[in-house]
Amino acid sequence: MGGPAGVVAASGSEVYKSLRNNVNPKWIQDPGLRKLNFGVATMFASAAANGYDGSLINGLLAIPYFNTNLGDPSSSLLGLTLAGISLGGLPSFIPASYVSDYMGRRFTVFIGSFIMLAAAVIQCATSGVYAFLGTRIMLGVGLGFSQTAAPPLTTEIAHPKHRANVTNLFQATWYWGAILSASIALGTLFLDNSWSWRIPCLLQGLFPAIQCLGLLIVPESPRWLISKGRDQEALDILARYHANGDKDDELVQYEFQEICQAIEMEKQAAKSTGWSTFFATKGNRHRFLICILVGFMIQWAGNGIVSYYLAPILKSVGITSSVTQAGINLALQFWNAGLSFAGALAAERYGRRPLWLLSASGMLVSFIIVTALSATFAEHGIAAAGSATVAFLFIFFGFYDIAFTPLSIAYPVEILPYNLRSKGLSANLTTVFAAGFFNQYVNPIALEAIEWKFYFVYIATLAAMIPTIYF
Numbered sequence: 001m002g003g004p005a006g007v008v009a010a011s012g013s014e015v016y017k018s019l020r021n022n023v024n025p026k027w028i029q030d031p032g033l034r035k036l037n038f039g040v041a042t043m044f045a046s047a048a049a050n051g052y053d054g055s056l057i058n059g060l061l062a063i064p065y066f067n068t069n070l071g072d073p074s075s076s077l078l079g080l081t082l083a084g085i086s087l088g089g090l091p092s093f094i095p096a097s098y099v100s101d102y103m104g105r106r107f108t109v110f111i112g113s114f115i116m117l118a119a120a121v122i123q124c125a126t127s128g129v130y131a132f133l134g135t136r137i138m139l140g141v142g143l144g145f146s147q148t149a150a151p152p153l154t155t156e157i158a159h160p161k162h163r164a165n166v167t168n169l170f171q172a173t174w175y176w177g178a179i180l181s182a183s184i185a186l187g188t189l190f191l192d193n194s195w196s197w198r199i200p201c202l203l204q205g206l207f208p209a210i211q212c213l214g215l216l217i218v219p220e221s222p223r224w225l226i227s228k229g230r231d232q233e234a235l236d237i238l239a240r241y242h243a244n245g246d247k248d249d250e251l252v253q254y255e256f257q258e259i260c261q262a263i264e265m266e267k268q269a270a271k272s273t274g275w276s277t278f279f280a281t282k283g284n285r286h287r288f289l290i291c292i293l294v295g296f297m298i299q300w301a302g303n304g305i306v307s308y309y310l311a312p313i314l315k316s317v318g319i320t321s322s323v324t325q326a327g328i329n330l331a332l333q334f335w336n337a338g339l340s341f342a343g344a345l346a347a348e349r350y351g352r353r354p355l356w357l358l359s360a361s362g363m364l365v366s367f368i369i370v371t372a373l374s375a376t377f378a379e380h381g382i383a384a385a386g387s388a389t390v391a392f393l394f395i396f397f398g399f400y401d402i403a404f405t406p407l408s409i410a411y412p413v414e415i416l417p418y419n420l421r422s423k424g425l426s427a428n429l430t431t432v433f434a435a436g437f438f439n440q441y442v443n444p445i446a447l448e449a450i451e452w453k454f455y456f457v458y459i460a461t462l463a464a465m466i467p468t469i470y471f
Contacts, residue, residue, distance in 0.1 A: 016160040022243040023159075033159060036241040040166055042214025043109065043154045044173040045407070046146040049116060049207035053139070054307045056200055057082050057440075058329045059185025061311040066197040070129040075444045081133045083440035084444040088140020089147075089433040096148035097426035103151035104223045112145030113208040113215075120205030124198045139204070140433070146211065147429055151409050154420050156221040159242050160255065166343035171409040172401075175331075175337035177207055178194050182330035186230030189326055222256075223418050236260070265351060266419040274306035277420060278427075285421065291412045291424050295431025297465055298408040301360070302367045302458035302463050304439030305447070306393060311392075312447055317377045317386035328390060335394055336401050343402035344410075352411055355403035355467045362399030364462040366392050371459065394413045 024030035029036060060066045067073075073081065116139055122452040123135035151170050158166040184203055188196045219241060222234035235256050236246060243249035278288040306313060310332070311325050319325060347355055370392045376385040380385040409425075446454040 015254065016251060019052065019250040019254055022246040027159075027162070029214040030244070032241050032244040033162075036157065036159065036219075037162065039214055039218035040154050040158060042210055043150045043218060044170055044176070045207040045214065046109070046112070046143070046150040046213040047171050047173045048177035048179065048180075049211075050143060050147065051174035052181040052204055052207060053085055054174070055178035055181035055329065055333055056185065056204060057377065058307075058310045059189075059200055060197050061309070061328060062325045062329075063185065063189060063197045064322070065194050068199070069127060069194050070132060073129045075448045076441075077129060079441040079444040081129055081136065083437045084136030085140040085143065086433040086437035086440060087234060088137035088142075089144040090140075090437065092141045092144030093148055093426035093430045093433070096145040097369060098151070100149040100422040101146070101224075105149045105156070105210040105222055105248060106215055106218065108145050109211060110154060112142045112147070112149070112213055113211040115139075115142030115211065116146065116208035117142075117205045120202060120208070123204070124202035130249075144433070146208070148422060148426050150211070150423060151413050153218070153221055155413055156223045156418075157219055157237075157241065157467070160251070164348050165345065167410040167413055168347045168406045169341070170346045172337075172340035172406045174331055174405060175340055178205075179330070179337055180206070180376045182326065182333045186323075186330055188327040191324055223259055223263065226259050228419070231256075231260065263418060266417055275423060278424070287415050287420070287424060288427065290415060291428040292431050293409060293468065294412055295428045296435050297360075297468075298404050299405060299432055299439055300458065300461045301363055301393035301400060301433035301460060301465065302396065302455070303404070304436065305443050305454075305458065306397070307439075308392075309443055309447060314390070316447070316451055317374060317389045318381075318383060319386065319390070332394060332397065336405070339398050339401035340405040344406035346402065347406060347410070350444045352403075352407055353469065356407065358464065359403035360397050360462060360465045362470055363396055363404075364459065364466065366396035367455065367459055367462060369456040370396060371452060374455065378452055390467065442460055 022031055027033040057299040070078075070081070096108060096112070099111070119135050119138035119142060122138070123132065126132050126135055151167070154170055155163060155167050180203075181200060183202045188199045189197075191199075219237045220233075222237050223233040225231070226236070235252070238255055239245055239249065240253045242255065243252045246252065278284045310329055314320075314325050314328060319328070343355065343359075370389055373385045373389040373392065375387065376382055409428075412425055412428045413421065443454075446457075
């Protein structure tokens with residue numbers, strides 16, 4: 001997967017360091033950077049909302065009232081219901097990319113956040129499996145719009161010296177939402193009524209609400225403004241947030257000229273930028289292929305079966321207590337959050353490709369051991385094998401976190417030029433949600449039918465990823 005050089009992160013970063021810049025070296029003490037970085041952090045809420053949902057499913061499956069209120073659906077209907085967020089997201093990414101390019105990044109993020117917020121409120125009041133499915137489809141549509149626009153927006157407004165880390169940290173914040181969701185599900189588990197699952201569903205609207213409020217202080221992308229001929233607005237934003245209002249600042253002027261030249265070159269290269277532009281050159285074809293491959297890889301690495309169906313997996317190795325399951329889920333999210341944050345920072349130091357290879361290789365070994373331990377428990381009932389399975393699930397996710405979590409969004413965004421960024425990211429996310437639908441719908445059926453033997457599917461996909469990344 002050694003592909004084109006990073007367009008964003010590598011964009012003159014060394015040059016920026018040598019330019020005069022009217023900011024405090026410590027960003028927390030600089031008013032412009034402090035406001036900007038706080039706003040950027042609120043845009044991470046779209047990734048956190050996605051993480052909240054991933055952990056929410058594990059929490060809901062451990063709550064007895066959830067299955068009862070949904071009418072004890074079959075494994076196939078339950079899988080379809082939980083996959084509803086992917087069903088909603090799949091058709092939303094392409095229109096979201098057009099809205100992002102024509103109406104702006106901020107507007108697209110707002111549309112997505114508003115839809116998710118409304119869906120969370122409605123979901124809390126539903127009864128029955130089909131109504132619940134409808135709200136999850138609605139959540140998926142909102143998430144599709146938000147996830148398409150928020151990553152480019154954060155990358156394009158970040159200060160150059162922070163841009164690479166901001167891009168890498170975006171998806172790592174998935175686990176902020178997962179931790180909150182797991183904590184809430186553990187707390188409401190002790191409620192002896194339907195609010196044990198309705199409260200976690202209602203609070204799914206927290207991160208979209210944070211994002212809507214964050215848009216009050218987050219500026220529009222200077223790149224988008226310049227692409228629409230609104231150069232003065234773009235210069236004002238760059239000066240306000242990157243140099244405390246100094247329009248003559250060397251770094252601001254360099255950034256402004258660089259963006260103007262890049263967009264002009266892209267316009268000359270493609271008078272009308274459409275999907276066909278991806279196939280016009282060898283470099284663009286390579287970028288498009290990487291976007292698709294990354295989308296499949298981050299879902300079919302075996303993580304999907306654990307992320308959404310931890311409770312059934314724990315039951316299969318003898319851990320049947322709902323409280324214990326919820327506690328393990330919460331501990332796993334804290335573990336993931338710490339390691340994904342470390343992986344996001346390590347990407348700048350060690351490079352993307354080495355981390356991808358280390359991550360995939362470690363996951364393959366760990367998942368083989370998980371499969372062997374699960375088989376041992378299923379065939380012989382050895383309690384120690386069940387406990388060891390849990391330990392190696394943590395190790396498996398540790399390897400996933402150091403590359404697959406932080407780079408899943410950052411890598412596609414970095415390699416795409418501005419004129420293809422929204423479309424390329426929408427292609428990547430469409431693939432993510434398509435592969436995610438398979439995880440969410442097929443996994444519960446397969447787990448019920450063949451149990452641990454289903455893990456061999458993911459061993460095969462992990463084995464295929466290593467040479468794909470290397471070459």
